[in-house]
Amino acid sequence: MAELATTLHLYRVLAVAKVRADWQYRSQFLLYMTTQFFITFLDFLQIAVIFGAVDSLAGWSLLEVVFLYATSGMAFYLGDAFISQVERVGGYIKAGTFDALLIRPAGTLVQICANDFAFRRLGKLLQASIVMVIVLARLDVEWTPGRLVVFALMIPSGTVIFSSIWVIGASITFWTVDSGELANTFTYGGNFATQYPLDILGTWLRRFLTLVVPTAFVNYFPALYVLGKPDPFGAPGWVRFISPLVALTMAVAARAAWTGAVRHYRSTGS
Amino acid sequence: MTAVIELDRVSKDFVVMRKKGRLRRERMTVAAVDDISLRIDTGELVGYIGPNGAGKSTTIKMLTGILVPSSGTVRVVGLDPQRRRVELASRIGVVFGQRTQLWWDLPLIDSFDLLRHVYRVPADRHRANLRRFVDLLELEPFLHSPVRQLSLGQRMRGDLCAALLHDPAILYLDEPTIGLDVVSKARVREFLAQVNRDEGVTILLTTHDLSDVERLCSRLVVIDHGHVIHDGTVAEIKTMFGDTRTVVVDLEEAGPSLVVPGAEVVEVDGPRQWLRFRRSEVTAAEVIAAVVGQARVRDLSIEEPDIEDVVTRIYTSG
Ligand SMILES: Nc1ncnc2c1ncn2[C@@H]1O[C@H](COP(=O)(O)OP(=O)(O)OP(=O)(O)O)[C@@H](O)[C@H]1O
Ligand SMILES: [Mg+2]
Numbered sequence: 001m002a003e004l005a006t007t008l009h010l011y012r013v014l015a016v017a018k019v020r021a022d023w024q025y026r027s028q029f030l031l032y033m034t035t036q037f038f039i040t041f042l043d044f045l046q047i048a049v050i051f052g053a054v055d056s057l058a059g060w061s062l063l064e065v066v067f068l069y070a071t072s073g074m075a076f077y078l079g080d081a082f083i084s085q086v087e088r089v090g091g092y093i094k095a096g097t098f099d100a101l102l103i104r105p106a107g108t109l110v111q112i113c114a115n116d117f118a119f120r121r122l123g124k125l126l127q128a129s130i131v132m133v134i135v136l137a138r139l140d141v142e143w144t145p146g147r148l149v150v151f152a153l154m155i156p157s158g159t160v161i162f163s164s165i166w167v168i169g170a171s172i173t174f175w176t177v178d179s180g181e182l183a184n185t186f187t188y189g190g191n192f193a194t195q196y197p198l199d200i201l202g203t204w205l206r207r208f209l210t211l212v213v214p215t216a217f218v219n220y221f222p223a224l225y226v227l228g229k230p231d232p233f234g235a236p237g238w239v240r241f242i243s244p245l246v247a248l249t250m251a252v253a254a255r256a257a258w259t260g261a262v263r264h265y266r267s268t269g270s
Numbered sequence: 271m272t273a274v275i276e277l278d279r280v281s282k283d284f285v286v287m288r289k290k291g292r293l294r295r296e297r298m299t300v301a302a303v304d305d306i307s308l309r310i311d312t313g314e315l316v317g318y319i320g321p322n323g324a325g326k327s328t329t330i331k332m333l334t335g336i337l338v339p340s341s342g343t344v345r346v347v348g349l350d351p352q353r354r355r356v357e358l359a360s361r362i363g364v365v366f367g368q369r370t371q372l373w374w375d376l377p378l379i380d381s382f383d384l385l386r387h388v389y390r391v392p393a394d395r396h397r398a399n400l401r402r403f404v405d406l407l408e409l410e411p412f413l414h415s416p417v418r419q420l421s422l423g424q425r426m427r428g429d430l431c432a433a434l435l436h437d438p439a440i441l442y443l444d445e446p447t448i449g450l451d452v453v454s455k456a457r458v459r460e461f462l463a464q465v466n467r468d469e470g471v472t473i474l475l476t477t478h479d480l481s482d483v484e485r486l487c488s489r490l491v492v493i494d495h496g497h498v499i500h501d502g503t504v505a506e507i508k509t510m511f512g513d514t515r516t517v518v519v520d521l522e523e524a525g526p527s528l529v530v531p532g533a534e535v536v537e538v539d540g541p542r543q544w545l546r547f548r549r550s551e552v553t554a555a556e557v558i559a560a561v562v563g564q565a566r567v568r569d570l571s572i573e574e575p576d577i578e579d580v581v582t583r584i585y586t587s588g
Contacts, residue, residue, distance in 0.1 A: 006390075009387070010387060010388065013384060013387040013388075014384065014387075014388075017373060017376060017380065017384050020376065020380075021373065021374075021375035021376050022375075024375060096369070097369070099331065099336050099366075100366075100369070100371055102334070102335065102336045102355065103334050103335075103336065103359055103362075103364045103371075104359055104388055104389075105356045105357070105359035105360045105388065105389060105390075106356065106359075106388060107356075263338075266335075266336065266337055266338045266352075267337070267338050267340075268284065268285070269284060269328075269331070269336075269337050
């Protein structure tokens with residue numbers, strides 16, 4: 001616990017320093033943040049366009065799909081803001097600057113994520129949060145304590161799941177410096193896939209997103225419970241509640257992958 | 271004396287892919303460090319030198335915990351850098367001459383403040399250290415400039431301060447004077463000598479500038495191809511490998527090369543001639559007597575070999 005507090009403190013100190021450094025280029029910064037804010041609306045617009053043509057998507061109403069969109073968005077953009085920087089590790093290795101992280105009395109992961117923290121990325125998170133507020137206000141759900149708890153755990157679990165994918169992807173980069181694209185497919189692809197109900201995807205993709213890169217646990221399964229929807233594929237009922245466990249498992253896997261990657265670096269020097 | 275750094279039969283191999291033919295690539299093992307044993311005591315100031323690719327940086331990386339040895343054991347302040355990297359990091363300072371560790375876009379002073387958090391130095395301790403090093407290194411005039419605007423020499427002084435703020439027991443420097451002008455070099459050396467003397471910081475530095483070593487280091491470790499080929503004081507090395515002396519004579523008038531038994535004229539420049547001899551074969555007095563017997567001498571001096579010559583000889587003979 002003390003270790004976690006130290007890590008978070010270090011993250012904050014380093015991230016604030018980065019924000020101050022970036023502030024010198026603030027015109028670029030504000031421009032980026034505003035564009036990102038609006039570009040993210042395009043995804044959203046796409047959903048609206050689809051519902052202009054159909055009334056429901058595999059049994060999901062517009063508001064329900066927007067709920068998926070908002071939960072996925074918040075989880076993804078939280079990971080994007082605080083952890084996704086880890087995908088730059090290949091650059092550190094190529095430039096030889098990874099060594100500089102290893103001579104500090106701190107973990108390498110927290111240093112990379114905090115050193116490359118970009119405040120401008122929060123524009124996208126803001127957009128997803130606004131959509132969330134709107135959808136919650138209009139969604140017709142009977143908020144039982146059970147639903148409240150499951151809902152409250154959706155975003156933290158989702159953030160951990162996405163972040164873990166980023167970390168695992170970055171760990172692979174240690175062996176093959178140019179595998180960054182592959183990792184992107186899983187994170188950005190996962191974000192895209194979780195904006196829609198899993199029902200519209202083919203069987204194989206569905207299984208993949210449940211069992212291999214488990215982004216279905218970011219929002220689809222818990223949303224079935226929160227919105228009181230039947231599972232069209234008849235998965236056992238408990239599947240709706242295990243997102244926090246999936247997140248924990250992913251975090252453990254990510255930690256192991258990163259530790260292995262750093263060990264590899266320390267033995268090969270590249 | 272207690273050892274702060276101990277290497278016991280340490281090796282580090284790298285596997286590299288080397289082109290062989292047009293498409294085929296071959297796995298090759300490079301022994302960057304090959305069976306090195308070394309012991310450095312508290313308060314020593316050791317120069318670690320060797321030609322390019324000798325394994326200097328690799329050794330330093332093993333001593334900081336960046337790299338894990340392929341075999342052998344490393345102990346730094348009693349810790350195993352492989353397993354206690356984070357703990358060790360607080361006890362050592364590292365400067366890579368090629369690359370700054372300061373925050374590029376922030377004022378120099380901000381880097382120091384950030385390091386206080388990274389190393390968790392108590393605030394009053396930090397303040398006292400900062401004041402001392404800012405004075406010693408004369409950082410005041412550019413303390414509030416962004417690091418990217420600093421000259422190389424200013425940045426190196428900033429890096430030195432950054433590496434010492436957490437009171438490390440050991441300071442590793444990998445080519446700290448690279449790219450610096452004569453004045454900056456002198457300043458860096460003076461500072462290092464002072465830190466070593468006054469604060470008792472053990473210093474291990476690699477360099478290609480042998481005047482660094484000559485001015486600064488009590489002990490010189492020479493490596494090549496991953497082996498230690500010499501370990502001793504600068505004076506010892508000079509006597510072992512620097513047996514030659516040169517007598518420089520200014521004659522009354524220019525003339526043909528002098529003929530002196532046991533000595534060889536290596537250069538003639540008008541009336542000035544350089545005669546090299548080995549101390550083990552003739553004495554300076556004998557050479558001078560022979561010269562004076564042949565020509566009228568206006569002035570005369572004896573030159574010791576400089577360390578550059580000595581080291582070149584060690585590299586080529588080792
Ligand atoms: N990460 C690595 N992967 C593969 N080979 C490496 C790696 N690091 C160093 N080497 C090789 O190990 C040998 C020793 O390199 P090292 O950097 O320790 O030399 P050095 O003495 O510091 O040289 P220089 O004076 O040029 O800095 C060289 O042959 C180098 O090519
Ligand atoms: Mg080197």
